Amino acid sequence: MQGHLEQEEWWFGKSSERKIARPPWASVTALCHPRHKEVIPRVEMLESSSVPLFIVFILLFILLLVVLLIRKNGTAALIWNEIIREKVTNFIMNQSKEQRILNFVLANAVRGDPCSVVDTIDKYCSQKEWAMNVGDEKGKILDKTVEEANPSVALELGTYCGYSAVRISRLLKAGARLLTVEFNPEFAAIAKQMIEFAGVQDKECNLLRKGSVLLADNIIFPGAPDFINYVRKSPHFQCTNYPSHLEYMQVEDAMEKAVFLG
Numbered sequence: 129m130q131g132h133l134e135q136e137e138w139w140f141g142k143s144s145e146r147k148i149a150r151p152p153w154a155s156v157t158a159l160c161h162p163r164h165k166e167v168i169p170r171v172e173m174l175e176s177s178s179v180p181l182f183i184v185f186i187l188l189f190i191l192l193l194v195v196l197l198i199r200k201n202g203t204a205a206l207i208w209n210e211i212i213r214e215k216v217t218n219f220i221m222n223q224s225k226e227q228r229i230l231n232f233v234l235a236n237a238v239r240g241d242p243c244s245v246v247d248t249i250d251k252y253c254s255q256k257e258w259a260m261n262v263g264d265e266k267g268k269i270l271d272k273t274v275e276e277a278n279p280s281v282a283l284e285l286g287t288y289c290g291y292s293a294v295r296i297s298r299l300l301k302a303g304a305r306l307l308t309v310e311f312n313p314e315f316a317a318i319a320k321q322m323i324e325f326a327g328v329q330d331k332e333c334n335l336l337r338k339g340s341v342l343l344a345d346n347i348i349f350p351g352a353p354d355f356i357n358y359v360r361k362s363p364h365f366q367c368t369n370y371p372s373h374l375e376y377m378q379v380e381d382a383m384e385k386a387v388f389l390g
């Protein structure tokens with residue numbers, strides 16, 4: 129009877145001769161031919177056209193995991209943005225990221241309008257390339273601190289492209305002074321052009337006096353343990369912590385305000 133069976137009714141010929149090799153992606157079910165009691169195991173292989181689909185699905189899944197990791201984990205975000213993506217883009221465009229930020233501002237912001245400069249940098253860094261400006265979320269904490277302290281002199285350590293310098297300057301009262309310090313000469317050159325374009329200028333100042341306010345960024349990520357340890361233990365500072373997020377990210381971060389009590 130087995131010999132009369134149509135070829136297409138049986139996938140693997142006689143069951144007694146059958147050796148079923150089952151790869152991991154194949155599932156085994158049982159077949160019973162209508163004219164026989166014999167139960168024939170049937171291997172349902174993924175069709176060859178499904179294998180590339182399966183691989184694409186796995187790759188998409190891995191991609192999704194990597195994207196989630198980059199969005200939620202600060203170290204992964206920095207490795208992706210600062211090492212991989214930035215270096216590749218710099219190589220292709222033969223230009224630094226900071227130069228691209230400046231070019232975007234020169235092309236899109238309003239000269240002499242610090243708010244426009246701040247908004248344009250935020251737009252570039254949230255939509256195109258991540259950068260270590262304080263950003264808009266923590267920027268609002270910075271704004272509030274500057275408005276509360278209403279300083280006649282402000283000192284910033286770490287200018288980078290000049291984002292926070294412009295942001296602080298736009299809130300300073302008439303006659304107030306801002307000094308901002310940057311040790312990387314390339315960043316300092318970019319910041320100088322940014323500050324000039326925004327129509328604000330840096331000037332000299334004195335150091336701490338009673339009532340001076342320090343606002344430290346990135347105290348959780350990458351972290352500033354020595355600074356935090358020092359100001360929190362010192363009787364000369366009154367500290368307030370502001371939980372927030374790493375600029376343009378969902379990674380946990382915070383700012384610390386330390387008021388010098390004298």
Ligand SMILES: C[S@@+](CC[C@H](N)C(=O)[O-])C[C@H]1O[C@@H](n2cnc3c(N)ncnc32)[C@H](O)[C@@H]1O
Pocket residue numbers: 260261262263285286287288289290291292293309310311312315346
């Ligand atoms: C997080 S970025 C500052 C971002 C900037 N405040 C803003 O929001 O636009 C830190 C900057 O501090 C600079 N920096 C680090 N150590 C420094 C030091 N000892 N003196 C001056 N600048 C420093 C770095 O080169 C970098 O540009």
